Amino acid sequence: MGKRTRVLSGESARIYFRALFVADPHQTSASAARLAETCMREISELRVRVPQMTTRTGTPEPTPKPIKTRALATAPPSASTSALASASVQPAPVASIPPATEAFDPFAFSLIVVYRRDGRNALLDRLKAVGDVRQLKEIAKAQHIGLPPDINGLAELCVAIVAGTERRLAHREAAAS
Amino acid sequence: MAQFLAVANRKGGVGKSTISVMLAHAFAVWGGKRVLLMDLDSQCNASLILQGGEGWLAARKAHKTIADYFLDVFDESAESPRDYLVHRVGDIRDLNGKAPTLSLLPGSLLLEDAQGELYLKEARQAKDPDLVSTRVRGRLERLLRRFEGTFDIVILDCAPGLSFAALAALKTADLVLVPFRPDYVSQLAVDRVALLIEGKRTGADLAELPLDARRYACLANAVRDSSRERNISDEIALDHPMLSCRMPMSPAIADAFDFRDSPSSIAEKYGDATDSVRMLYEEVASRLTLRMAA
Numbered sequence: 001m002g003k004r005t006r007v008l009s010g011e012s013a014r015i016y017f018r019a020l021f022v023a024d025p026h027q028t029s030a031s032a033a034r035l036a037e038t039c040m041r042e043i044s045e046l047r048v049r050v051p052q053m054t055t056r057t058g059t060p061e062p063t064p065k066p067i068k069t070r071a072l073a074t075a076p077p078s079a080s081t082s083a084l085a086s087a088s089v090q091p092a093p094v095a096s097i098p099p100a101t102e103a104f105d106p107f108a109f110s111l112i113v114v115y116r117r118d119g120r121n122a123l124l125d126r127l128k129a130v131g132d133v134r135q136l137k138e139i140a141k142a143q144h145i146g147l148p149p150d151i152n153g154l155a156e157l158c159v160a161i162v163a164g165t166e167r168r169l170a171h172r173e174a175a176a177s
Numbered sequence: 178m179a180q181f182l183a184v185a186n187r188k189g190g191v192g193k194s195t196i197s198v199m200l201a202h203a204f205a206v207w208g209g210k211r212v213l214l215m216d217l218d219s220q221c222n223a224s225l226i227l228q229g230g231e232g233w234l235a236a237r238k239a240h241k242t243i244a245d246y247f248l249d250v251f252d253e254s255a256e257s258p259r260d261y262l263v264h265r266v267g268d269i270r271d272l273n274g275k276a277p278t279l280s281l282l283p284g285s286l287l288l289e290d291a292q293g294e295l296y297l298k299e300a301r302q303a304k305d306p307d308l309v310s311t312r313v314r315g316r317l318e319r320l321l322r323r324f325e326g327t328f329d330i331v332i333l334d335c336a337p338g339l340s341f342a343a344l345a346a347l348k349t350a351d352l353v354l355v356p357f358r359p360d361y362v363s364q365l366a367v368d369r370v371a372l373l374i375e376g377k378r379t380g381a382d383l384a385e386l387p388l389d390a391r392r393y394a395c396l397a398n399a400v401r402d403s404s405r406e407r408n409i410s411d412e413i414a415l416d417h418p419m420l421s422c423r424m425p426m427s428p429a430i431a432d433a434f435d436f437r438d439s440p441s442s443i444a445e446k447y448g449d450a451t452d453s454v455r456m457l458y459e460e461v462a463s464r465l466t467l468r469m470a471a
Contacts, residue, residue, distance in 0.1 A: 113412055
């Protein structure tokens with residue numbers, strides 16, 4: 001019987017990547033988070049293997065209708081990967097995985113690097129994807145981005161962080177002049 | 178002909194001397210090269226690491242330091258440059274248990290004074306300050322090059338700041354290694370020293386020069402492997418060529434720079450950081466080869 005696969009993208013892909021790297025004993029939680037973010041930057045969707053699941057009666061679950069999609073990467077077929085893939089795609093896929101907020105790393109991506117490599121709009125999108133005001137403020141603080149004190153809306157906060165990133169780049173350029 | 182490797186950064190405390198010594202050990206022991214380390218920093222840390230306090234004091238008393246060399250041989254007199262060198266220095270042994278072919282031109286606390294003296298000497302013959310500076314720098318470049326027929330690798334451990342000797346070293350070097358600590362101020366320092374090495378006035382001018390055509394490479398030093406530090410390294414790598422290896426913050430490395438009277442092997446000296454030192458050596462050797470081929 002062929003193995004089932006499942007396509008992950010967005011937050012479910014992020015959780016999958018984090019769990020995958022956290023399970024590697026050679027990675028710290030910070031490096032795992034960073035690798036996960038790197039994968040998120042490079043990979044829009046991934047197709048992971050789902051081990052054959054059985055119901056309580058021992059009969060295989062019906063195969064879900066396959067999703068036609070462009071799979072850009074697959075997880076490496078190691079034992080730990082398979083286990084994690086399994087954990088991440090079961091009906092309650094993230095139950096055993098720490099919520100993203102617990103593994104939150106304000107340095108998981110560099111504002112400067114995203115801005116310089118991918119542009120202003122890409123950074124804005126990246127910040128919007130974080131989607132949490134507290135985490136966005138934490139990112140800004142950690143990466144030395146000054147923010148006006150009274151900003152609390154998600155959208156305006158993202159714009160303010162981008163503007164702060166631009167100021168930081170301007171400071172660096174001026175310092176080297 | 179020797180390959181010249183300068184280790185430089187205008188910022189202090191980034192590990193220039195320790196990286197210089199590390200590479201001197203590695204090229205001499207693993208590479209089997211004839212290595213000369215020229216200590217161009219008046220802090221003299223590289224000399225103290227390689228000679229210990231007593232060895233360095235003996236060199237000073239014998240007037241065999243970089244300052245003496247510059248002052249005595251500035252006019253390119255017949256004095257033999259080799260007389261100023263100390264051979265077989267260091268507290269390590271090579272793979273055969275012998276002292277490696279590692280020589281040192283010891284540092285001097287008076288190096289800045291000596292350079293000032295040379296400037297005044299040159300100023301007696303020319304009035305234009307820029308011309309005087311250019312001449313002093315040019316003379317020092319020639320003095321640095323006097324050893325190129327005798328060694329395979331000449332490592333120039335530069336002082337922070339912009340001394341004539343440091344500028345001459347940057348000009349002379351086939352490859353400049355720029356160690357940095359992954360922090361904000363170091364980032365700015367890398368930007369500045371890069372302009373200096375490539376002779377550019379602005380970041381925009383520098384950006385026109387492809388990364389693989391640059392004469393320098395940056396090295397993240399004393400890293401703790403946090404995502405914060407990785408971010409800073411990534412940011413620097415947007416604008417500057419970066420070595421793929423990074424030197425860890427390691428007690429073994431810190432301990433290695435305490436001169437010992439009883440010599441040890443390079444693996445004993447660097448302990449669990451030996452692999453990191455070897456990776457650095459291999460990458461720098463490879464970059465030097467590429468630079469020479471270009």
